[in-house]
Amino acid sequence: MFRGNHPTRVDEKGRLKIPSEFKRVIDEKYGNEFYITSTDGKVAQIYPFEEWQHIEERLAGLPSRNPTKKKFLDRINYYGQKVEMDAQGRLLMPQLLRESADIKGEVAVVGQLTFLEARNIELYRREIEDNPFTTEDENTLNDLGI
Amino acid sequence: MFRGNHPTRVDEKGRLKIPSEFKRVIDEKYGNEFYITSTDGKVAQIYPFEEWQHIEERLAGLPSRNPTKKKFLDRINYYGQKVEMDAQGRLLMPQLLRESADIKGEVAVVGQLTFLEARNIELYRREIEDNPFTTEDENTLNDLGI
DNA sequence: GGCGGAAGTGGGAAAAAGTGGTAGAAAGTG
């Protein structure tokens, strides 16, 4: 299970070093194949290939002319690439995603339990600062039982 | 149950010594794994991992398009890291939180029943002095039955 | 007041993680 934020760097060749915390989990549970994609072009989603296959299976179960499925597939395929991790634990990020999500230099790698998300750390920080967590939000969470 | 304020120090490597008062409770009830995060970047929240998992479960029960949930997740993912306590009862505080909450030198560790909060003691003192407890606050408490 | 134990602090060495470079292969182009 992937959890938390482990910032890392993408070198000028576009290789993203997987933080060792996540690397440990990968070596244990998964192989060295990944599917990297995005639905919005702003956040790169990094799936261990096994996990991606589950999603594909669920997609296959949907009627093929479901318009939302079509839209989803269009995006996933546009940004997506299958990628192998090298011996140093690095992933070559797809060119299109590097550009659209500005994946270069300092990058936040965030665990989402079954997959990872990578995003430009500066843009991430700004998004958080521009949307302060209000006391109203606190109350909403309280009402939801958290 | 964690209660009260036990000031401690963070050394220049970023290791926070857990006050023995809290250490006793941890040794009794919990393991040596923690999840450290924050919603505002000003106060570090230190959850025994078991307690954190309860929160994750409750979050998983919410609809994924709940905007407050999204906001909350973005923050706790940004600041969050899973951390292990060393043999001397110290926690290596995540780099991002050390910077944004100014967690270094003298630090207040405050018990919040199921988790701990760590904050810069000087900033804490100032916040209390700048926000005196008003009669209005007293009344609100009364209304809540306290 | 001193002695013993527990709590707190600091430092260093070994291991792991991170980084950059290079050679070879593959792809693309004239």
Place this chain on the structure above:
DNA sequence: CACTTTCTACCACTTTTTCCCACTTCCGCC
């Protein structure tokens, strides 16, 4: 078909981190 250029995979080095050990200080009890 041959040459050029880009890409990929591997290798070696440097830096950082982590873990462990040992010392110091504080507090309570004798």
